[in-house]
Amino acid sequence: MAHAPQIKVPATYIRGGTSKGVFFNLTDLPESAQVPGEARDNLLLRVIGSPDPYGKQTDGMGGATSSTSKTVILSKSNEPDHDVDYLFGQVSIDKPFVDWSGNCGNLTAAVGAFAISSGLVDADRIPENGIAVVRIWQANINKTIIANVPMTNGEVQETGDFELDGVTFPAAEVQVEFISPVDATDAMFPTGNLVDDLEVPGIGTFKATMINAGIPTVFLNAEDIDYTGTELQEAINGDPEALERFETIRAHGAVKMGLISDVSEAAGRQHTPKVAFCAAPKSYVSSSGKEISADAIDLNVRALSMGKLHHAMMGTAAVAIGTAATIPGTLVNLAAGGGEREAVTFGHPSGTLKVGAEASENGGDWTVNKVVMSRSARVLMEGWVRVPGDSF
Structure with missing residues (x-):
């Protein structure tokens, strides 16, 4: 043959x-x-x-x-x-x-x-x-x-x-600048709210910031889902029930954000939205054994990509984190201590990352002009x- x-x-x-x-x-x-x-x-x-x-x-x-x-x-x-x-x-x-x-x-x-x-x-x-x-x-x-x-x-x-x-x-x-990551004609917050109550049948109702900047992302409070925000990959990726729970939350968040019309469509859209959870700064040891001090960061963030906890942080999710951190009242901003800021340093499983953002408010509507971070x-x-x- x-x-x-x-x-x-x-x-x-x-x-x-x-x-x-x-x-x-x-x-x-x-x-x-x-x-x-x-x-x-x-x-x-x-x-x-x-x-x-x-x-x-x-x-x-x-x-x-x-x-x-x-x-x-x-x-x-x-x-x-x-x-x-x-x-x-x-x-x-x-x-x-x-x-x-x-x-x-x-x-x-x-x-x-x-x-x-x-x-x-x-x-x-x-x-x-x-x-x-x-x-x-x-x-x-x-x-x-x-x-x-x-x-x-x-x-x-x-x-x-x-x-x-x-x-x-x-x-x-290599310094990377994400210019106007949200169109002026699009809603940075698709629901119109900085924080929503996201109802997930069979799991619970959670406070959530759902933002479209860099990549559509659903942010949760770590403590609301029984995490500390200092978890490494094995704590979540080795728990099939946790992964299924996160995927269900992601699917319902996608519907709430208007990305899909029914949760059944989420399986065909694995890349977006992302789901992440954040917490106030707390010391931990990174996956490489590096000690991350609470004094060196503004908050901790963990994010899932394609159904698994990411080993570090997706660049597009970092854009979402940086943007949300500059907007008073979002869950990311509150985890970082609240108030106005132009940059944030967050802890992730592999260490830390600093990201800056230029955001402005006009009549209650937020826009972001630029998000900047360094990569290689x-x-x-x-x-x-x-x-x-x-x-x-």
């Missing part, structure tokens, strides 16, 4: 922030995968090694976590005053689908560097030495992101001494990824 041979697709494997993903130039994809649809999804599923009932993604590039089951497609931008279009696909580990509903803030840190190295940024915009300002159009959510990429002797500078909790080795700092990125491997020719 004859079988189709494997094909080679140019690809680059990159760490961005606390995530890893396979990056593609749109024009390098097979023709049928250069447009959205079944062929593209099937190609990316096979590249990553999904769906995998074993949950390991052994036969693909995925790393069997939400942070390492990611794909990126870049192309020269057609948007005015932008350099590159950035499309992110979150690949399910055990199910045959790719979620295109949101952005990956961590991989955003690698987009500028890949765009420069791939020739997607005009040469006259790239300094020989200094900072290249790459204007990114985030095509999933139609937002502008600015990546400040360090350059040395005409090449992207990847090595450095910037340390990012959740990443083992230091690298060059590094190319791990480049060349070709191979997939069976009949897999897409």
Whole structure:
């Protein structure tokens, strides 16, 4: 019996922030995968090694976590005053689908560097030495992101001494600016409230801040769900009942936010919204053994991604945290001590992260102009990824 041979697709494997993903130039994809649809999804599923009932993604590039089951497609931008279009696909580990509903803030840190190295940024915009300002159009959510990429002797500078909790080795700092992460015509708080009573049948009713900034996120008080906010991954990911409870809360939050019309649709929208819980600052020991002092942070936050507690913090969720922290009265702001602020440092399972935000109020409506955080990125491997020719 004859079988189709494997094909080679140019690809680059990159760490961005606390995530890893396979990056593609749109024009390098097979023709049928250069447009959205079944062929593209099937190609990316096979590249990553999904769906995998074993949950390991052994036969693909995925790393069997939400942070390492990611794909990126870049192309020269057609948007005015932008350099590159950035499309992110979150690949399910055990199910045959790719979620295109949101952005990956961590991989955003690698987009500028890949765009420069791939020739997607005009040469006259790239300094020989200094900072290249790459204007990114985030095509999933139609937002502008600015990546400040360090350059040395005409090449992207990847090595450095910037340390990012959740990443083992230091690298060059990449400052990422999320510009107007909420459209002026959209509601930052879809329900119209800073805090809602979220009723979850069979589980309870919880105070919740549901915000659309960076990525739609449902924030809960840790103590309301019997947690302290200092938990590490094993405390939740090793508890199937807890994971099921969080997924149920997430589904009902999605309905309340207007993202889906019925909880049954949540299974097909795993990437958004996120669900997170926050608490006042409390000392703990991070997953690396690093002691995190309550005096070094404003609050603790834990967030789930694709059904599991994240090992650090999703970049887009950090945008939501930074935005909510600047708005007096949200659960995130109250956990940080309340009042007005322009930046917040929060504790997560791997350590801490500082994020700044510029938010303003006009007639009771809140807008956020910019959210800024520092990440890093590094190319791990480049060349070709191979997939069976009949897999897409």
